[in-house]
Amino acid sequence: MAVYLGDTGLVELKRDALDTALMTQLDPSDVNVDRKRFSVDFASGSLVSGDHLEIATVDGSLLQLVAGHAYPDGRWYVHVNQAGGLRLFDTFEKAVSGRVEDALPLELPTRIKQIKIRTRNSRYRCVARIKDFEISTTRETVDTTLIGDEFRQQYEAGLISGQGTLNCLWEHAYAICDPDYTTNAPEFPVYLASLVVRIQQGADFSGRFFIYNSGSSRVNSVWYEADCVVTNVAVTVPAGGLIETTIQFVTTGPVQLRSGMPPSYLLQESGDFILQESGSRIQLEDAT
Numbered sequence: 633m634a635v636y637l638g639d640t641g642l643v644e645l646k647r648d649a650l651d652t653a654l655m656t657q658l659d660p661s662d663v664n665v666d667r668k669r670f671s672v673d674f675a676s677g678s679l680v681s682g683d684h685l686e687i688a689t690v691d692g693s694l695l696q697l698v699a700g701h702a703y704p705d706g707r708w709y710v711h712v713n714q715a716g717g718l719r720l721f722d723t724f725e726k727a728v729s730g731r732v733e734d735a736l737p738l739e740l741p742t743r744i745k746q747i748k749i750r751t752r753n754s755r756y757r758c759v760a761r762i763k764d765f766e767i768s769t770t771r772e773t774v775d776t777t778l779i780g781d782e783f784r785q786q787y788e789a790g791l792i793s794g795q796g797t798l799n800c801l802w803e804h805a806y807a808i809c810d811p812d813y814t815t816n817a818p819e820f821p822v823y824l825a826s827l828v829v830r831i832q833q834g835a836d837f838s839g840r841f842f843i844y845n846s847g848s849s850r851v852n853s854v855w856y857e858a859d860c861v862v863t864n865v866a867v868t869v870p871a872g873g874l875i876e877t878t879i880q881f882v883t884t885g886p887v888q889l890r891s892g893m894p895p896s897y898l899l900q901e902s903g904d905f906i907l908q909e910s911g912s913r914i915q916l917e918d919a920t
Contacts, residue, residue: 640845643765643798644894645819646838647683647753654678655690658697658745668735669717670697672749679718680826681711682728682819683751690746699737707752708736724757728820756840756894760818761803763876767796767841767856769887794858794883796841798824802867802875824879825865835862836884840894852891858883 656672663670679685688705689695695704698720708720709727719735721727726734770793804822827835842855864880 636844638764640842640847641765642842642845643759643762644756644840644842645759645824646756647680647751647823648836648838649751649753653748653750655746655748658741658747660741660744663697663738663740665738665740668732668738669713669719670738671717672747678830679710679712679749679751680823680830681730682724682823683710684708684724684753685710685720686750686752688748690748693745695747696739696741696745699739711735756838758818759798759800759824760820761801763799763801765796765798765841767794769794769856794856794887796860796881798879798881800877800879802877821877821879824862825867825877827862828865836860837862839881853894854889854891855894856887857890858887859885 654674656674658670658672662672684707686705686707687695687697692704694702695706698706698708708722709724711719711721711727711730713719713730719727719730719732720738721735798821800821802822803820824837827837837860838858839860840855840857842853844854846853860881860883862879862881864878866878868876868878
């Protein structure tokens with residue numbers, strides 16, 4: 633009989649993608665070429681550093697935002713500063729760091745542009761600095777006396793819902809000199825705190841909560857998978873100790889307990905999917 637320790641557990645999250653475009657106006661005065669920064673009306677309440685944005689003009693004209701980009705639309709990662717200023721980057725880790733020297737150079741639009749912005753986040757990333765987490769599932773009782781036999785059989789056992797807590801060491805920055813720096817930068821606890829105050833998209837995310845992650849294709853991993861909403865974030869700041877954060881969440885859809893290899897896809901360096909001619913994504917397969 634095997635006994636497992638929690639040191640193989642981890643949490644992955646995927647930022648929620650916005651199906652409805654955010655419409656705004658880009659004025660030439662909104663673009664600061666020297667600081668590689670621009671602004672839009674809703675940035676401080678809708679976008680979070682690390683979001684993968686699709687920016688396009690409404691009328692199909694050239695975007696005229698990133699220098700040398702002669703197309704009506706484009707996809708980049710964004711860093712949002714405290715004042716709502718935006719800088720664009722070609723990778724997620726650079727966007728989280730937000731260093732000016734890594735930002736893409738901008739150009740001044742020749743006229744006012746009506747633009748639309750969508751978030752296109754499609755990749756799971758590990759959450760850094762987690763001390764421990766817990767997730768619980770409950771089954772709610774449903775009154776089935778007033779529904780038909782078919783639906784009664786489906787719901788008579790109740791509906792499954794879940795909730796959980798993440799306890800993390802507080803971290804909000806990612807630097808090239810960090811000893812844990814890798815090209816696949818993780819998410820940070822500060823992102824989950826940012827979700828609570830985000831206006832347009834809300835505080836939802838997709839999560840994978842690994843009870844056991846083997847890291848091998850020959851041994852099955854075990855994890856819960858669900859769409860979640862952050863409900864509460866508490867930050868503890870002791871005078872002589874580590875700053876910690878406690879994040880509480882609830883699930884908003886089916887809770888699945890899965891076993892096997894976590895699904896993954898072939899990705900480009902930018903994080904975009906590699907597509908077949910049919911338009912479907914190329915999924916990784918076990919070669920052994």
